[in-house]
Amino acid sequence: MDDRATSMRADAPEAILHGGDLAAISGRYPDAPQPWLDLSTGINPIPYPVPTIPPASWTRLPGKSEDDALRAAAAARYGVAEPDMIVAAPGTQALLQILPRLRPRATVAVLAPTYEEHALCWRRCGHRVDLVDDVDALAGADVAVIVNPNNPTGRLLTRDALVRLAATLRRRDGLLIVDEAFVDLSPTDASLASDLPPATIVLRSFGKVYGLAGVRLGFAISSVDIVRQLHDALGPWAVSGPALAIGTTALADTTWLEQTRARLAKDCARIDDLLSTLGCTVIGGTPLFRLIKSPSASDIAERLARHGIHVRRFPAQPDWLRFGLPGDEAAWQRLAQALGSAS
Template sequence: MRDNLPERMEHGGRVRWHNTRVRGKLLDFSANINPYPPEIPWTPDPATLKDYPDDQYETLKEVIGRRFRRDAAEIAVGNGSVELIRAFCSAVLGADDAACIKPPTFAEYEMAVRLAGARCTTEERGVAVRFLCNPNNPTGRLYTRPEVLQVLEENAKQGSYLFLDEAFIELADPRQSLAEISHENLFVLRSLTKSFAVPGIRFGYAFGTPELIEKIETVRLPWTVNAFAEAFAIEAFRHYERLEESRERIARERDWLSGRLRDLGLSYEPPSANYILLEVPTDAEVLVRRLLERGILVRDCRSFGLPRHIRVAVRTREENRQLIEALEACLS
């Protein structure tokens, strides 16, 4: 029996759990979900549940491939992006390997590396994989396409993979994406559920060379994308261009929210997507509790190693007003 398993990582979006423990309905600013998702003309068909999904997901991959000009053999799909992070690490890392992870960033990278038996480091040299989240979660830093290409070149020179997590790039600036590039040292991760505001269906997808994707398919559990998730994803990719309107509306609301936060005297990282990392004048735990008492759930960033920071999602104008009012009351 293994007794050296890492501790489970903490995530946002636990609004259902909190709703069972507080009075009234909470506003969830802890999960970075598109507040202006495209309307998708899709209704669940119970008849699809009588059969197993096609574990090759050929139709789904063909739809994704047409959208991103990639061959179906270069596409992996999974039960959320986390499954693909773990499948990738299981496929390419071993006990003698190291992976470069520079905090603060998404905690599941470290979890997946350690579960694969490898170790984590902040050094860029002598590693098997370098993880890069673009835009970064939780800071919101967005690397330009030339910057990411430079990182890819550096990794390629030492024969290591660049694991590029673009889970939020569709809500930031997709012009900086490398999703259409096929390179033997590159693996690009995406998340449909954040962009289309359907985290409950759990769907992630990724791009790599056919050889890398075959390894990932070998370690991936079968049938992890259920029939409803597959059907919704196919329809969503057919309306993918509608995300442009979402980005425009998020950018306007992000600017408004940033201005109000600045008026409160709060410092924040320059945001690029649908969330903002805030430095707060008290312990994050204290402020999170105070906000929760006012019906506002935010992301406590202590798990990112940031004890005096919270992360807030960008939501609709009226919801953002309520956040500002709650922050003003809690900080006064």
């Protein structure tokens, strides 16, 4: 048998609940007002305006020049020294599922609680996965996985802490994976991408801050040899022509990003004020979502659902709820009225 981890662990869960599952939630509440207001995801509710897409992007396979242009735009946006240190993928989820297949069987430590697909993907490929709540506990693993800023808590580890961990892992021929899906709106020095430590892979998501999750676009940033392995594993034409065109334009638009940063800061302050009416505690979040803790979390979610408003629940943390941001004034007013009822 090949020593690479390709088999399914018997104890691996079959599926994970995610936000955005409107079909499932609407089926449970058939009498709720329509349309549903989906606040269950951490996706920018006001997306980047989709640019005009060249007709050829729809009718022919994407060429190397389009991929090069996207990676150059991503390198400039993320401060990466060389575009050859970047590989584009059809969403970071595709990269999560490939990475475990590129390593022999290993001990993987995931800083938890966090996005559960990381642990699931490594378990499905036969690796031993330990969920740990202390950064120091990551140092003894073969592979350490951190979501930074974290989803759903918003925990943000310092660059110095990550660099020290990367150095420790490198001495043991280990690997550090940092998922920076929500880092775009954090201070610039929060990201490792601009000065990447050895033996480190940084994952960046396009769809969240740009509000275009359906485009399916993400990136891995690492050494050239690791990027080449990921490129080979993805195969040719991994990213569609339209996604290449949209990503290249959006990543170069610094004005839109700065305006979005300012708007989201105001929106976060506004939703914090609304959530305070519930008597709950905002315990974390990012500029794209807020996490609350309340002993009445289940009741709050139920009452919001009856108003046609979907928020993210956490079966393992039943006193947590995650709120995304409304996208227009009508949605804000609808949430305010429903929260008044819930309180």
